[in-house]
Amino acid sequence: MTLAQKIDEASALIGSVLVEHGQPACVTCSFQTECMAIVDLLIAQKPDIPVLFLETGYHFPETYEYRDRMTAQMHLNLVNLMPKLTVAAQESQFGILNQTAPDRCCAIRKVEPLFSGLDPYGVWFTALRREQSPTRANLQAMDQFRLPSGKQLLKVSPLASWTNADVWGYLKQRGIPVLPLYEQGYTSIGCEPCTTLPLDPENVRSGRWAGRKLECGIHISSE
Numbered sequence: 001m002t003l004a005q006k007i008d009e010a011s012a013l014i015g016s017v018l019v020e021h022g023q024p025a026c027v028t029c030s031f032q033t034e035c036m037a038i039v040d041l042l043i044a045q046k047p048d049i050p051v052l053f054l055e056t057g058y059h060f061p062e063t064y065e066y067r068d069r070m071t072a073q074m075h076l077n078l079v080n081l082m083p084k085l086t087v088a089a090q091e092s093q094f095g096i097l098n099q100t101a102p103d104r105c106c107a108i109r110k111v112e113p114l115f116s117g118l119d120p121y122g123v124w125f126t127a128l129r130r131e132q133s134p135t136r137a138n139l140q141a142m143d144q145f146r147l148p149s150g151k152q153l154l155k156v157s158p159l160a161s162w163t164n165a166d167v168w169g170y171l172k173q174r175g176i177p178v179l180p181l182y183e184q185g186y187t188s189i190g191c192e193p194c195t196t197l198p199l200d201p202e203n204v205r206s207g208r209w210a211g212r213k214l215e216c217g218i219h220i221s222s223e
Contacts, residue, residue: 001161003166003169003170003173006161006162006166007041007170009158010038010041010158010159010162011041011044011045011158013141013142013156013158014041014042014045014125014156014158015045017123017125017142017154017156018045018046018123021122021123021154023121023122023123023154024120024121024122024123025046025049025121025122025123025124025125026049026050026051026052026079026118026121026123026124026125027039027042027049027050027051027052027124027125027126027127028051028052028053028054028114028124028125028126028127029051029052029053029127030053030054030189030190031053031063031066031067031070031179032127032179032188032189033164033167033168033171033178033179033182034127034128034129034132034159034162034167035127036070036171036176036178037127037159037162037167037170037171037176038125038126038127038158038159039051039074039076039127040074040170040174040176041158042125043074043075043076047075047077048077049077049125050077050079050121051071051076051077051078051079052079052081052114052117052118053067053078053079053080053081054081054109054110054113054114055080055081055082055083055113056083056109056110056191057083057086057087057109058087058109058191058192058193058194059191059192060181060189060192060195062179062180062181063179063181063189066179066180070177079117081113081114081116081117082113083108083109083112083113084108084112084113085108090105090108090109096193099193102194109191115147115148115149118147118153119147119149119151121153122153122154123153123154123156124145124153124154124155124156125156125157125158126155126156126157127157127159128157128159128160129157129159129160129161129162129163129164129167130160130161131162131163131164132188132204139157139160140157140160141156141157141158141160141161142154142155142156142157143155143157164204184197185197185198186198187204188204
C-alpha cells in the first residue's frame, strides 16, 4: 500500500470514529514524529480535539521548546497532564526512582496521570505503530481499553500499519518540522534520564530505559 493510500485509510478511520461514536475524543501526544502525524490528521477533521501531553517534569529542554512551538504553530488544544507529586517532592520522598525503580517512576509520572486524564473521554486516539516494538506487533487499529476506574474506552490507532518511512514521508509532505533531538541520532524520545541513543540500530526503542524495558506501562495491557 502506498503512503497516499495509507493516509486516505487513516483519515477515513478517523472520520468514521468521530462521526459514529459520538463520545468526547482526545489524542495523546509526546511530540515525536508519529505523534505529529496523527495530530495533524486529527486536527484536519477536529481542530479543537484535546491533545494530552504527559508533563513528567523530566523531559528534554528541546522537547518543551518544540511542544510550545508546535502548539502555537498548529493551534493545538494542549492539555498538560501533571503527576500528583512534583519532581522535587518525589525525589525527596523516594529518591531517584528513574535510576532505582523505573517502573515505579513511570507509574507515578506517566501511567497514573494519563489514566486519570483519560477518564472524561470515550475515544482515545494514539500514534502507536506495529513496527515500533515487538510489544506492539499485534496492535489493532481499533480496540477496547479498560481504565483502572472500570470505564471502557475505544482506543484507536490509525497509524498501526505505518512504517517509520511512512511517518517521515508524511511529515516531509506536510512540511511539519521534527523534534531537533532526531538530528542528534535519537530514534525514540521520552524522559531525558531514561533516553539514550539507540543501543540496537534495528530497534528504534532500544534507547529507552537503557534497554531494561520497552514500555512505560501504559500500552502493555488494559487489565
